[in-house]
Amino acid sequence: MVQIILPAHLRTLAGVNGEVWLDLAPPVTVAAILDAVEARFPPLLGTIRDAQSRQRRPFVRFYACEEDLSHDDPDTPLPAAVAEGREPFWIIGAIAGG
């Protein structure tokens, strides 16, 4: 199980409280996590990445294991600690404006 932490506004939109746990087959990648999140919570389609181009929205960031993974290839396998649920995968709304 992979632990995913959504920003507060997206938790509201998805209708969930707290972190989200999803069962993903390996390899666990950013793209695979986002596919699973969008499939589980259809209202989030288009809010994290563009639904057509699949490009990350500019003010959204992906963190895990104290690393900023936002600019990594989304098909790169994530660290084992994320894939095994020992570390969460963070989807962050960038601190920008207000």
Next chain:
Amino acid sequence: MSQVRLLVGTRKGGFVLTADGRRKDWTVSGPHFGGWEIYHMKGSAADPNRVYASQSSGWFGQVVQRSDDGGQTWNPVGNQFVYAGTPGTHEWYDGKPHPWEFKRVWHLEPSAGDPDDVYAGVEDAAIFRSRDGGKTWAELPGLRGHGTGSHWRPGAGGMCLHSIVLDGGSNGGRIYTAISAAGCFRSDDGGGTWKPINRGLHSQYLPDPDAEIGHCVHHIALHPARPSTLFMQKHWDVMRSDDAGDHWTEVSGNLPTDFGFVIDVHAHEPETIYVVPIKSDSEHYPPEGRLRVYRSRSGGNEWEALSRGLPQQNCYVDVLRDAMSVDRLEPCGVYFGTTGGQVYASADAGDSWTAVAHDLPGVLSVEAQTLP
């Protein structure tokens, strides 16, 4: 007794204000979608409990929400606005080609007869339609594709299609739209084909002030009983057309300034119209710090200031283009919201005003629903 429901979109959420037909005591619910920009909320005339809301943010993009119980509860519906075919380019601020990019929904316009049938005006300018209650959206590509689209340029607020007026009368297939800063456009066949309707508009900031397109139209309105008479608040100038937009004449008359954003028509008097004059395009506040609605009972040219109950000193708010509405009660109620977070209501056609909400986030839109 009848009721009035106000749907108020703000920079940080949506609010629903309700009152009985006396329109004295108002209940405020919200914020709905707190923290998100709510550009517009509008209810269906066919089913007043069906309400659509455009929810967006710079972080998470566009969401469309739908309520089936008058705004008490909401569910997100479809947010995929994909331009038809190869989107192509319009002109950027520097005159160079720029790809069409969807940014947000500015205006939602439910059709008169079917609550599942709703139009959306978007930035970058295009019109979309949903026939399934907002689940899926399809562009009406004839607007962008009629010939001038590649020469449209954004205004300061972006290249938005902000006004959609459906003629539900004898010209049932007629649709008017307005785009900043391209101008007004009309379809006579339900959105299949379109043409610019800007003859008579004069904009000194254009190289050709009488150009076919490029005019910064801020808002348009009509009375259902006179579907070929259109009123327009342009960037500068208040205009009217009596031939469905084929020709326009200026009716600014004795207004203290003819810059502004809103314009609306009295529910029962097709020649009674309202504007809120704003000092200038660089000073987005009322002249002399006095907030005044101006009413013309002659379809323009002769205007009277309406100030009773409105702040008459040190008032420096703006009233944005979709932030005025009227109800259908007798006497007609008139409502508007300000960038300072006030919502003002008049239950006597504008003669006097009361602030029914004081401290909301900046108001982007106000729509009134008259309920049985």
